[in-house]
Amino acid sequence: MAEQNFRYISKKRRPKEDRRFLAGSGVFVADIAIPGMLHVGLVASPYSFARIRSINAEAALALPGVHLVVTGEDIVAGTDPMMSGLDAPKLRRYVLADGIARYAGEWVAAVVADTRAIAEDAAELVEVEYEPLTPVTDPEQAMSSESPPLHPEHGSNILFQKKWVWGTVEEDFAAADHRIAFRARWHRSSTVPIETFGVVSQWNQAQQLLDVWASIQMPKFHDLLGRALRVPGNAIRVHYDVDVGGSYGVKRGLKHSILGGYLAKRLGVPVKLMEDRLENMRGGDAQGPDRIFDMQAAFNNDGMIRSLKIRALDDCGAHAGRAPLQLGKPVGAICGPYKVNSVEYEAISVTTNKTPQEAVRGFGQAPTNFALETMVDRVAAHLGMDRLEIRRRNLITADQFPYLIPSGSTYDSGDFHTVLDKTLTAATYNDLIKRRDAARAAGKLAGIGLSTCLEPSGGNSAFEPLFNPKNETTTWMEASTIKVDPFGAIVVIMNTSTSGQGHETLAATVAGEILERDPDTIRVLHADSLSAMPSNSPVGSRMAIMLGGATAGAGKKIKASVTAIGAKKLGVAIDAVEYRDGNVVLRSDPSKKVSWEVIVEIAHRKFHELPEGMEPGLQASFVLEVPTGGTLPDATGRVQMYPCYAFESHIVYAEIDRVTGQVTLGPYTVGHDCGVMINPDIVHGMTYGGIAHGIGAALYERFLYDDTGQLLSGTFMDYLIPSSHEVPDVKIIDHCTPSPLTAFGQKGSGEAGYLGGPAAIACAVNDALSPLGLKIAELPMTPSVLGDLIATVENKRT
């Protein structure tokens, strides 16, 4: 499939959606203004754990311009709790605290006023009397029976705990020449889009219909919203054509949207709820995985890693949501790109008095990849083996695909050794070593990092039944519709929102490829939730595979209809003709043809010329099941998680300033194989962005809490997002191993760069520290962390 001659796919083409953003005419939620629209201000708990004794809104309501103040009591009476992804029916989570505030920043009351400024003034006038409780902030302590549970009805702070054993783990550990154990720590960070979350809600009394414009990237959003608001799904119309200012997983906003919908319905006027940055960081419920890995590896003298025991403890914050499931996706790539014989995996999710987590790019795979790569480096160090050599020995080879891993997923395709070799060549690895050694000789702390990591893609939801046997989800379909109008113009309708991934370009390119029409002439629309076909939104690196595949499916139906109409017009059998550029030509004499224009006119106006049984008009929809989907986990928890596996190998050079601990990165090279790229500029863009995001997670970004559960990094002054100074010039080396499972051989790439970047940077830092006899397996490795660590050695010397 690699050698397919594509017309539009894989070619450099300008993305369709860019132009409106360049002109400043994108329409984001904040830009929506409806006459009569009111604004929401939020009252947040200053305590991380406190009983709410009373709320007095009198002074707030007395302020001119204030319409309403609602509290947890109103919400409990008027809405149903949000569902968690677990079988834990006693966990209750409402959009406003229901009697107990469980983290600092949790919304306690909401004010609706004429303007946002008045709403904020009024929020300050709401008097809340709290009875502070003793917070639990350490995830290991939270597990102890001594720790009071955040959710007493649930009975414990442990939300989920399960151990799976895949294969002969104990035997492999006993038989191996060596064993190591260590702890790796991935601290809490997130994707933190530059646009905060916002939602505009409008209740139409006459139609009994709630219109919603939200900056979302959220599967099942309207179903869940309807359920919480106690209205049927067909009473909610979510407008998926709102531009979303970045998400990378976190823009779920169900909480915000339930509150907005409740307020709009209750007041009968449009209501806008727009987080400010401080609300976003603290009360936006969008922080990421916060994970302690206890890793054990068993391996032989030759460097072959035989077996792993992984215990992952995740601090999911005050409420469950979908966060525990982020421990589930890594099951599908639990041993990375390596030939490991058996694996034990224990996943534990606990509540603490911190901001709840949301899905973050990779859905738990980036922390897991960091732990796995650290393991590989530790094994190499233990054996005195080169870090490259150990990877070469353990990487699955190209002739071993499809490759079944112990936890039940089959990797579709890959050529890891070739990608690694190409990356080494492009990085001029031997020169890098010389450069590092020269820098060291000059007294610098210099290191080279490498990582070889997988990007599972094609977002299925198999972790749902794995973590909750009552949930029998085995499909996460995606749909696409193509319509051709009477004059031949083409529209593709996708069924979800988009947040920068270039889906309009993707759908137009695929439709153009199949129908052999110029993608620039094809318009792509986003349906709303009422007109949409069943779809699951752009999560889990799935749209190239799923929207691409569904659009290809719809395109092929159109092509078949066009061909049949053309054959009938020529008075010959279908197999006597061929589809060419939208026209239909006689195979034996291509000069005899029926043009696209003539065919679409027949389809729309001349029923008498249509093949028998064909519907008039020219439109087709296709609903695609995730390739390899359709099965539940077996009794041992083996499951095919995602269908496709992209691969990335990073090589990065780093120097650490001995005094400040500041890490300078570059040159940075990444080899990437995500099969056939639909639009290379878009794939490359996401890869560069993923690496920048990985640099943040590895070196700068952390939601830091003090012992009382107060967030210490809730602004852009202290939660540091890499700028153009911190992100080096990255070189991408492409490789293409097509997936056998997808329409064009494409795999997903939305998580590229982020899934291997942090591991590579951590590896470089450790290489740089190695002459000092230091090592660290904790991210982020901020300047202060590294500075302090280096000082422990340097102080001894002086």
Add this chain to the structure above:
Amino acid sequence: MSEHDITLKVNGRTYRGKASARMTLVDFLRDELRLTGTHTGCEHGVCGACSIIFEGQAIRSCLMFAVQADGASITTVEGLAEPGTLSVLQDCFWETHALQCGFCTPGMLIASQTLLDKNRLPTDEEIREAISGNLCRCTGYKQIVDAVKLAAQRLSGLNAPVKSDG
């Protein structure tokens, strides 16, 4: 809250409006003048999404009150090219795909346009310096640097000039 009359020249057009003393310039542009191309990402002066050209300088419009801008001349993203067209810089952003979600893009365009106004052939380092006060979470900056370089070349005639109608 006291209301103040404000007159501003934005993108060559004179606007009059009312602002309370505490209203920021970015809120005035977005909410009163409905020029929503300028965005807000932090409202505390770090992200650069609210960048505009104020009397020839790139500034953060979340850090200035509307009343302080009375009488000033301002360019926002909507004013970088004639309506319906793209400037050379905008066209180069399109050519290199220097954006994804588009949220930081107006600020990036303002920052890089101000650079190019002063420095026709900036180095990579100068470009990175010029956009370092603007955070982008999507692109990792690489294609933005490429776009500004390409624009500099085109504006200097080192490369075939493009039609600016995109």
